Amino acid sequence: MDLTALMEWRNLERHFLEMKDVHIKELFGNDPKRAEKFSMEALGLYVDISKNRITEETKRLLIGLARAMGLEQAIDDMFSGKKINETEGRAVLHTALRNRSHRPVYVDGKDVMPEVDKALKKMADFSAAVRLGEWKGFGGKKIKNIINIGIGGSDLGPAFVCEALKYYSSRNLDICFVSNIDPTHITETLMDKSPEETLFVIASKTFTTQETMTNARTAKEWVLGHFRENKAVASHFVAVSTNEKAVREFGIDPKNMFIFWDWVGGRYSLTSSIGLPIMIAVGQDNFSGLLEGFFKMDCHFHDTPLEKNIPVLLGLIGIWYNNFFRAQSHAILPYDQYLRRFPAYLQQADMESNGKSVNKDGKRVTCQTGPVIWGEAGTNGQHAFYQLIHQGTKLIPADFIGFAKSLNPRGDHHQKLLSNLFAQTEALAFGKSENELKNEGEEERLIPYKSFTGNRPTTTIMAEKLTPVILGELISLYEHKIFTQGVIWNIYSFDQWGVQLGKVLAGLILPELFCEDDKLKHDSSTNSLIEYYKKNK
Numbered sequence: 001m002d003l004t005a006l007m008e009w010r011n012l013e014r015h016f017l018e019m020k021d022v023h024i025k026e027l028f029g030n031d032p033k034r035a036e037k038f039s040m041e042a043l044g045l046y047v048d049i050s051k052n053r054i055t056e057e058t059k060r061l062l063i064g065l066a067r068a069m070g071l072e073q074a075i076d077d078m079f080s081g082k083k084i085n086e087t088e089g090r091a092v093l094h095t096a097l098r099n100r101s102h103r104p105v106y107v108d109g110k111d112v113m114p115e116v117d118k119a120l121k122k123m124a125d126f127s128a129a130v131r132l133g134e135w136k137g138f139g140g141k142k143i144k145n146i147i148n149i150g151i152g153g154s155d156l157g158p159a160f161v162c163e164a165l166k167y168y169s170s171r172n173l174d175i176c177f178v179s180n181i182d183p184t185h186i187t188e189t190l191m192d193k194s195p196e197e198t199l200f201v202i203a204s205k206t207f208t209t210q211e212t213m214t215n216a217r218t219a220k221e222w223v224l225g226h227f228r229e230n231k232a233v234a235s236h237f238v239a240v241s242t243n244e245k246a247v248r249e250f251g252i253d254p255k256n257m258f259i260f261w262d263w264v265g266g267r268y269s270l271t272s273s274i275g276l277p278i279m280i281a282v283g284q285d286n287f288s289g290l291l292e293g294f295f296k297m298d299c300h301f302h303d304t305p306l307e308k309n310i311p312v313l314l315g316l317i318g319i320w321y322n323n324f325f326r327a328q329s330h331a332i333l334p335y336d337q338y339l340r341r342f343p344a345y346l347q348q349a350d351m352e353s354n355g356k357s358v359n360k361d362g363k364r365v366t367c368q369t370g371p372v373i374w375g376e377a378g379t380n381g382q383h384a385f386y387q388l389i390h391q392g393t394k395l396i397p398a399d400f401i402g403f404a405k406s407l408n409p410r411g412d413h414h415q416k417l418l419s420n421l422f423a424q425t426e427a428l429a430f431g432k433s434e435n436e437l438k439n440e441g442e443e444e445r446l447i448p449y450k451s452f453t454g455n456r457p458t459t460t461i462m463a464e465k466l467t468p469v470i471l472g473e474l475i476s477l478y479e480h481k482i483f484t485q486g487v488i489w490n491i492y493s494f495d496q497w498g499v500q501l502g503k504v505l506a507g508l509i510l511p512e513l514f515c516e517d518d519k520l521k522h523d524s525s526t527n528s529l530i531e532y533y534k535k536n537k
C-alpha cells in the first residue's frame with residue numbers, strides 16, 4: 001500500500017497549500033474560542049493543542065488518514081495480542097503488564113494475566129524485603145546501594161522513572177544505573193561503595209548483551225574479590241530476564257530471577273520486572289500508582305473515538321509537521337526537573353520504533369518517517385538552544401510539559417518556572433513583528449535581528465502535580481502516540497534491526513584490537529583508526 005497515493009494523503013497535501021502561510025496569530029484572531037476548542041481535559045491532564053498550525057479541517061483530514069490506514073483495527077490488534085511485531089514473530093503486549101482490570105489477555109491461546117500478576121507479586125515481596133532491610137548482604141549488612149546493570153530498554157526506562165519519582169522514593173537507598181561498556185561508568189559507580197551493602201540487579205531480556213554481561217562480570221569480580229566465596233553471589237545479585245539458562249550459568253539462583261516475556265519489547269518494558277529498581281525505590285503502592293496511570297491512558301487510547309483521543313491527536317499533529325511541513329525534529333521540553341531524562345527516554349522509544357525506511361510490504365517508504373527527538377528540561381534549554389527554535393531556519397514543533405504545583409515549593413521559584421513555560425509558548429506562536437519594534441522605538445538597524453516571526457507550533461500538557469499516576473499516563477500517552485504514527489507510516493514499530501550491523505562488525509573488530517598481525521581488511525578509514533589505536537594504546 002502506498003500511503004502517499006491515498007486520496008486522504010492527497011487531500012492533506014492540498015490542505016497544506018492552504019495552510020502553509022496561515023499564521024497562528026490569524027487562527028487565534030479569527031476565533032476567540034480557539035483555546036477552548038483545541039484543548040482537552042482527560043485523566044487529570046490538560047492538553048492544549050491550540051498553538052498548532054491546524055484548523056478543524058486539518059484535524060478532520062488527519063483523522064480521515066488515520067481511518068484509511070486502519071488505526072482503529074490496529075489498536076484492537078495490539079491490545080488483543082495479535083503478533084503485530086511480524087519481523088520477530090511476536091505479540092506486543094506491554095499493555096497487559098498494567099492491565100488493572102485483570103481481564104484475560106491471550107497469547108497463543110493462553111491467558112498471560114496470572115503470570116503477570118505472579119511476577120508483580122514476586123517483585124513486591126522482594127522490594128519490600130530490601131526496603132525494610134530484611135534482605136541482607138552476605139556479611140549480614142543491610143543493603144544501601146542498588147546498582148542496575150542493563151542498557152537500552154533495560155536501563156533508560158527505570159533510570160528515567162527512578163529520577164522522575166525521586167520525590168516518592170526511599171532516601172535510605174541509593175539507586176544507580178550502569179549501562180555503558182566504558183569502564184569509567186562502572187568504575188565511577190563502584191568507587192564510593194562497599195560490596196557488603198550493594199545489590200546488583202542484572203537486567204537483560206536476552207542475558208547475552210555484550211555491555212551488560214561485561215559489566216555484570218566486572219561487578220561479580222568486585223563482589224567476589226571482597227568476599228572470596230562464590231556463595232556471596234546469591235546475596236548480592238538478582239536478575240531480570242527471559243533467559244533462565246543464561247542467568248543460571250552466570251551463577252544467579254533462578255529463585256532470584258524476575259521474569260518477563262518475549263511479547264514485552266525492551267523499550268516498552270518498564271512496567272514489567274524491568275521496573276524492579278523503580279519498585280525498590282518507591283515501594284509497591286507508588287509502583288501500583290504508576291501502573292494505574294499507564295492503564296488509564298491505555299483505556300483512553302483503546303476506547304476513545306479518534307476525534308478525542310489524546311495520543312492519536314498528538315500523533316497526527318506530528319505527522320502533519322513531519323510529512324507536510326517537512327519538520328525534521330521534535331522537541332520535548334519538560335518544565336520539571338524530575339522529568340529531566342524524559343527526552344532521552346523518548347528518544348529511544350520514538351527513534352528506535354519509528355526510525356525505519358522500509359514499510360510493512362517490504363518496500364522503501366515513500367514519505368518521511370520518525371523525527372529526531374530531542375530536548376532538555378526547562379528553563380535550562382532556554383539559555384542554550386531555544387534561540388534556534390525562535391529565530392532559526394528550521395521548524396521545530398515542541399511539547400511543553402508542566403505542573404500547576406511544585407513538589408518542592410520554595411519562594412516564587414515555581415511561579416517563575418511556569419511564567420517561563422507559558423511565555424515561551426506565547427513567544428513561539430505569536431512572535432514580535434517589525435512594526436511592534438518600530439512602535440517601541442527600536443533602533444532601525446537592529447529591528448531585523450530583534451523581530452520574531454512566530455508561527456512556531458507548540459503543544460502544552462499540564463497536570464496538577466507530578467504523581468506516579470500522572471507519570472504513568474504521560475509515558476503511556478507517548479507510547480501510543482508513537483504507535484499511532486507507526487501505523488500511519490505503515491512501518492513495523494516494534495523491531496530494531498538497525499542496531500544489528502554495528503554489533504556484528506564490533507564483534508569482528510574486537511579480536512583485531514588484541515592481535516599483533518597487522519593485515520587489516522577494512523576500508524582505509526577503519527584500518528587507520530584501528531592502527532591509530534594499536535600505536536597509541
Ligand code: G6Q
Pocket residue numbers: 151152153154203204205206207208209212265266267268352496
Ligand atoms: C529495545 C531494544 C534494546 C534492548 C537492549 C538491551 O527495545 O530491544 O534497547 O533493550 O539492547 O537488551 P537486553 O535487555 O536483551 O540486554
